[in-house]
Amino acid sequence: MRNLFTTYRVLAMIVGVLLTVLVFVAVPLKYLPADGTSLQTTGDNLTSLVGVAHGWIYMVYLVVSFTLARRLRWSWSFTGLVLLAGLIPILIFWVEHRATQKVRAEHPELAAAGV
Amino acid sequence: MPLLLRPRYWGAHLLMLVALAAAIGLGIWQLHAWQAGRDADARDLSTAAALPLSKVMSGDDPFPGQYLGQPVTFEGTWLPKGTLYVADRDLHGKRGYWVMTPVLVGDSAMPVVRGWSPRPEAPQSSGSVAVRGYLQASEGTGATDDDPEDDVIPEMRIASVVEHVDADLYSGYVVAKDAGSGTTGLAKVSPESVPEVSTTSHLRNLLYAFQWWIFGGFAIYIWQRWCRDQLEAAAEPAQPVAG
Numbered sequence: 001m002r003n004l005f006t007t008y009r010v011l012a013m014i015v016g017v018l019l020t021v022l023v024f025v026a027v028p029l030k031y032l033p034a035d036g037t038s039l040q041t042t043g044d045n046l047t048s049l050v051g052v053a054h055g056w057i058y059m060v061y062l063v064v065s066f067t068l069a070r071r072l073r074w075s076w077s078f079t080g081l082v083l084l085a086g087l088i089p090i091l092i093f094w095v096e097h098r099a100t101q102k103v104r105a106e107h108p109e110l111a112a113a114g115v
Numbered sequence: 116m117p118l119l120l121r122p123r124y125w126g127a128h129l130l131m132l133v134a135l136a137a138a139i140g141l142g143i144w145q146l147h148a149w150q151a152g153r154d155a156d157a158r159d160l161s162t163a164a165a166l167p168l169s170k171v172m173s174g175d176d177p178f179p180g181q182y183l184g185q186p187v188t189f190e191g192t193w194l195p196k197g198t199l200y201v202a203d204r205d206l207h208g209k210r211g212y213w214v215m216t217p218v219l220v221g222d223s224a225m226p227v228v229r230g231w232s233p234r235p236e237a238p239q240s241s242g243s244v245a246v247r248g249y250l251q252a253s254e255g256t257g258a259t260d261d262d263p264e265d266d267v268i269p270e271m272r273i274a275s276v277v278e279h280v281d282a283d284l285y286s287g288y289v290v291a292k293d294a295g296s297g298t299t300g301l302a303k304v305s306p307e308s309v310p311e312v313s314t315t316s317h318l319r320n321l322l323y324a325f326q327w328w329i330f331g332g333f334a335i336y337i338w339q340r341w342c343r344d345q346l347e348a349a350a351e352p353a354q355p356v357a358g
Contacts, residue, residue, distance in 0.1 A: 037274065038259075048319065052319060052322070055323070056326070059326065059329060059330070059333075062330075062333055063333070066333075066337065070340065076341060076344075083337075
């Protein structure tokens with residue numbers, strides 16, 4: 001159970017970082033510089049790479065966080081927020097923070113070894 | 116009336132149906148993109164009848180993807196000062212160079228690969244010319260030019276040619292089958308020795324299609340768990356909600 005919680009936190013961080021890089025670095029680089037420049041090519045490649053990585057890791061994130069939410073009996077609205085947070089830049093960091101606080105308050109035995 | 120069919124639950128059912136329909140639809144869309152991409156790649160135009168270049172693209176157009184490999188004909192004037200040598204090109208197991216000299220067609224210059232040479236040198240071409248050859252898209256693997264000052268470039272990328280030619284360029288190039296005196300004395304570059312267009316972008320479409328359908332399946336799973344929760348909660352109405 002504690003492993004599941006740790007896995008959730010790690011996945012949330014990875015999904016969050018990938019999404020931030022995708023939306024604030026890769027996509028602007030793909031569309032802002034002139035076509036054919038090396039900066040634009042880099043942005044194009046980075047968008048594909050990070051986009052695909054985010055897509056597949058987000059799927060794992062969905063399964064892990066849904067399993068965690070059911071085991072900890074989170075409400076359906078909070079569960080929905082946790083699942084959708086993986087698609088909205090920055091929001092996921094805040095949701096992960098809220099989820100960690102929630103676990104610490106409700107299940108102190110799980111968060112004991114947490115950071 | 117069964118509990119889960121009551122109007123207060125309709126919203127959740129509708130949400131699941133919308134999510135499922137969206138996932139299936141987006142998956143089908145990606146599948147079509149994948150098929151269309153593969154069909155376009157599979158189309159071998161190299162044996163098709165030649166078209167005048169002006170029918171296929173003008174100097175200002177982006178590269179017309181559906182004409183990749185299309186034989187084209189055009190007339191123009193050699194720009195010998197723009198001659199460049201594209202490095203690392205193999206012919207019958209020997210490593211050498213493509214010889215590229217642009218041809219001014221109207222206001223824009225079309226890079227023409229005249230042939231293959233073991234060394235980065237070739238007889239000059241000048242004057243007017245009638246070219247017949249295969250239309251190709253600019254290469255772009257991102258190879259860097261370690262010496263932008265010399266006349267050797269690492270790949271046939273239009274952006275690298277721009278710096279060496281004093282005219283607007285077409286957004287593609289032509290591998291010459293026949294370019295009068297321009298092709299004599301050089302080994303012919305056949306369309307087979309032209310690098311293939313990468314298919315990874317199409318594979319990505321296929322993977323995205325599967326991904327959408329997995330998301331759709333996950334939506335059903337979440338919905339089913341939610342339904343079970345509602346039924347269980349209704350079966351124990353006396354239980355206070357856990358804090």
